Amino acid sequence: MRTLADLGEFGLIERIRERAGSPSSRDVVLGIGDDAAILRPRAGEDSVVSTDACVEGVHFDWSIQSGRSIGRRALIANLSDLAAMGARPVGFTCALAAPPSLALRRFDAVLKGLLEEAQAWSCPLVGGNLTRASRLHMAITVFGAVPRGRALRRAGLAPGDRIFLTGHLGSSALDRLRAIKGGGSLRHIPVPRLEAGRALGRMKGRRACIDLSDGLGGDLGHLARASGVGVEVDPATLPRTRSFTEGCRRLGFDPLELAVSGGEDYELLFGLDSRLSAAALSRRLNALVTEIGVATRNPGVRGLPTESAWRHW
Amino acid sequence: MRTLADLGEFGLIERIRERAGSPSSRDVVLGIGDDAAILRPRAGEDSVVSTDACVEGVHFDWSIQSGRSIGRRALIANLSDLAAMGARPVGFTCALAAPPSLALRRFDAVLKGLLEEAQAWSCPLVGGNLTRASRLHMAITVFGAVPRGRALRRAGLAPGDRIFLTGHLGSSALDRLRAIKGGGSLRHIPVPRLEAGRALGRMKGRRACIDLSDGLGGDLGHLARASGVGVEVDPATLPRTRSFTEGCRRLGFDPLELAVSGGEDYELLFGLDSRLSAAALSRRLNALVTEIGVATRNPGVRGLPTESAWRHW
Incomplete structure (x- = not known):
């Protein structure tokens, strides 16, 4: 069984980069591969930013979930935060920590789920980070845009609403x-x-x-x-x-x-x-x-x- | 010894929120506490986004490092990515995963380091996520801004430079x-x-x-x-x-x-x-x-x- 350790950090980054492709969005000037991604805000829009983590043994469990479903859900939790602000998706980053012994097959399935969901909502992967950890851990940060001053907030409910x-x-x-x-x-x-x-x-x-x-x-x-x-x-x-x-x-x-x-x-x-x-x-x-x-x-x-x-x- | 479990998720969020204060930056419309933060891009600027993780036992070790230094370095690694793009800091999010048994004293020290460094560079904490994990894990995403089309990139070196x-x-x-x-x-x-x-x-x-x-x-x-x-x-x-x-x-x-x-x-x-x-x-x-x-x-x-x-x- 091939594991993450067989590919190493740079091999994995290359694998992610290939599968993610180059974002064709006019919002993204530069995607994966530099010190940072470059997004180009549109005139009259505010940026919306949310972070969520998805941790093995806390948010998901391999015994009842496929890797694809783990990946899809990890992004959905974040996209839902954009929805709650009335925002459209622009892109996301993923800080992925995983044990070197993780089966490449599982990694690929999680990645597939993430990228499938990203494509469905035009929310390309624009950057991230790979590190070693004892359990799989994905921290996703999602970027969105909303007409200036028009974001939906939690505050604002009035009696009678x-x-x-x-x-x-x-x-x-x-x-x-x-x-x-x-x-x-x-x-x-x-x-x-x-x-x-x-x-x-x-x-x-x-x-x-x-x-x-x-x-x-x-x-x-x-x-x-x-x-x-x-x-x-x-x-x-x-x-x-x-x-x-x-x-x-x-x-x-x-x-x-x-x-x-x-x-x-x-x-x-x-x-x-x-x-x-x-x-x-x-x-x-x-x-x-x-x-x-x-x-x-x-x-x-x-x-x-x-x-x-x-x-x- | 008080631990994270004594405060619970919402107690800790409140603690972070109090210490972070409200960002007084004109870049930040809405900070911690909603489904997402709202940033307001300035005309003629591109957004720059970078993610880095800092994991116990991989990037830091309690036995040779104070909590404050762990927090400071976690943010510095990210700020340095903004520097490499020629960007000014706008704000950051932190997805923090930690064992419920973590001493509150240690948590406070890490938070202090993070916020100190953030204040020194006018890069306020605008959101994040708290979850349980077997070891301390911080995934930081930092947002910056750079004059449109002027970001420094890795590519672009020509022979003779x-x-x-x-x-x-x-x-x-x-x-x-x-x-x-x-x-x-x-x-x-x-x-x-x-x-x-x-x-x-x-x-x-x-x-x-x-x-x-x-x-x-x-x-x-x-x-x-x-x-x-x-x-x-x-x-x-x-x-x-x-x-x-x-x-x-x-x-x-x-x-x-x-x-x-x-x-x-x-x-x-x-x-x-x-x-x-x-x-x-x-x-x-x-x-x-x-x-x-x-x-x-x-x-x-x-x-x-x-x-x-x-x-x-």
């Missing part, structure tokens, strides 16, 4: 629990809501926005605290698919609890000061949009069975 | 060997050549540039290959201090070999198509500048005892 959510809740969490309990590997790959985020950013009356990475309970709390308001949710409205509900029952989980506390949904949670119906919003954002509650003067999140969020520590 | 170097060689390597052999801790902290890099970027006749992170031998090779030329060096000219030479003798190392193969110098190595003397260059770059060789048509690096570079793997 209606609270909405894209998509359905809990699919990632259920998929993970199914794989852990029943064996097999992860099947569900979330979609970063980049299109919906950009459309929302252009709308009148749009307020605060966050992506669901830690679970609805926790992320609603972040949104409310950043805005200095409270949120009241009607749990009956929370969007779940029938197959999610059935899957929960089969595995012995409470569907509502899992929908609220499960992480990695990567849906957008946002507030709106407008009379637009959820149906009209769904058309505008090109995604299912559900109204789930309202912002209130009293701090805190009410109406959820628990505010428990995914905790990394 | 004179090759120059800022500062002295080998101090970091000797300091590390001294600490490992003789006990005690690291004393030497390199200086990122940001001022020299920006001055060089403005000069007529400036060609390719790289910062010395892997050692002169390796980095000269990078520069020559990127430009498709060779380099001929006069080893007698390589700038070393008397105390470096004496230190090498005392510890039993060949001064020339250590100067060429030692890493973490963070000096700038660059080519120039101009008649400027090294003395005139020293004044312009506000740093000692030494002429060490010339670019040639024949590929390869000649005149050095070895082309061995620091290898991470």
Whole structure:
């Protein structure tokens, strides 16, 4: 079995460079291979920057996940942050740390997943770093652009604003629990809501926005605290698919609890000061949009069975 | 002893946020605390982006290094990449992975070093990520800005160009060997050549540039290959201090070999198509500048005892 050590640092960099290709984007002047990448901002745009790490044994586990899925998800977590700001992707860097004994086959699969997802969203790999470590560790930094002063933020919700959510809740969490309990590997790959985020950013009356990475309970709390308001949710409205509900029952989980506390949904949670119906919003954002509650003067999140969020520590 | 686990993820984020403060830079619209940071590019500037990782047991070792020095060096490695592009710093993110059992005292010291160095170069912390890992791991991404189309690159050296170097060689390597052999801790902290890099970027006749992170031998090779030329060096000219030479003798190392193969110098190595003397260059770059060789048509690096570079793997 060939390992990373067989190729060495420079061999691997060359391999990554070949597979990544040269970015053909007008945003990227210089990609991989120099001391730094050069991006060319467009007039009238702000830059948006987010960093996320993906660590073996913490965020992923080879026993229930393919390398390709590990790579795709690592980038999706970052792209979702751009979506939550209403930004378009420009490029990303990856600081990759791995054991020299890692099978090249696994490395290639992770790289494939990363680059596939990058290509799907026109977000080229523009640089990175390779180092040795005892476990695989990817720190991804993603760059985006947004019309000047128009980024969606967590703060900005006002009492009376209606609270909405894209998509359905809990699919990632259920998929993970199914794989852990029943064996097999992860099947569900979330979609970063980049299109919906950009459309929302252009709308009148749009307020605060966050992506669901830690679970609805926790992320609603972040949104409310950043805005200095409270949120009241009607749990009956929370969007779940029938197959999610059935899957929960089969595995012995409470569907509502899992929908609220499960992480990695990567849906957008946002507030709106407008009379637009959820149906009209769904058309505008090109995604299912559900109204789930309202912002209130009293701090805190009410109406959820628990505010428990995914905790990394 | 208090550890990271006592504060938890959100407690630590709050601690970092308090200590980092709000960036007062006009480049930063939004710092820590949202899904992403917002930077505002200035008209007529390109963005420069570089990522470096700093891993416990690979890049640093608690037994010979203070937390403050670990933090400072982690950022310096990145700032040096900006210097090599002729860029000014704008801000940085840090994806920090650490064991929950890490002493809070150590964490605070690393953070102090990071933020001290950041403040010295007006490069505020604008975001990041915290996660659990078996060893301390920092992946830093640094953002800079450079006048449009004026970034210094590795490619661009032409036969006949004179090759120059800022500062002295080998101090970091000797300091590390001294600490490992003789006990005690690291004393030497390199200086990122940001001022020299920006001055060089403005000069007529400036060609390719790289910062010395892997050692002169390796980095000269990078520069020559990127430009498709060779380099001929006069080893007698390589700038070393008397105390470096004496230190090498005392510890039993060949001064020339250590100067060429030692890493973490963070000096700038660059080519120039101009008649400027090294003395005139020293004044312009506000740093000692030494002429060490010339670019040639024949590929390869000649005149050095070895082309061995620091290898991470």
